[in-house]
Amino acid sequence: MIETFVFSSEHVFLNEDQTKIRQLLDYLKSRKQQIGMVFYDQAKMNQLLLEHHLADYLDFSILGKKTEQIPQGLVDFLQVDLAHQKVNFISDSLDNLCEAKDLGFRPIYLAEDCSQETLTCPSFRNFDQLHLGVIESRFDQLM
Structure with a gap:
């Protein structure tokens, strides 16, 4: 089953071990999963992609206008996949994840302070x- 993994913004990648990020992205690509990212700062996005060699992993990227808001262009672009519940939305913002869930994404919280009991x-x-x-x-x- 082909799924899509959307990272909520470029800052999700900034404070992480780049080796671990590439290992996950290599795994997803080897399984032919689609990978995308929402970005809000073009300069930071370009720097991130070039410095950490992440551009080859992304199948798409969408420019967002307001932080903490999922761009309508992303929803439009993924409307068929969303209808089949095959889009994971990865964020470190609980507000962002609530919106994502309402739009049909499968939310995934990625943050050091995560707590399985409360989510x-x-x-x-x-x-x-x-x-x-x-x-x-x-x-x-x-299984």
Whole structure:
């Protein structure tokens, strides 16, 4: 099953171990998953993509106008996938994830302060845990 993984903004990548990020993105690409990102700062986005060699991993990127708001262009672009509930939205903002869930995305919380007991969506402290969580969910689907 092909899924889409959308990262909510360029800042999700900035404070993480770039090796761990690339390991997750390599895994997703090897499974032919679609990867996208919403970005709000063109200069920061370009710097991130060039410095960390992430451009080759992205299938699409969407420019957002207001931080903490999911761009309508993203929803329009993914409308078919959203209808089939095949789009994961990864963010470190709970408000952003609530909006994503209302729009039909599957929210995933990625933040050091995540707490499984208080959240209604999958949550991970870092890209390493997210990577393991994605592998585990694939294994569970096979069983």
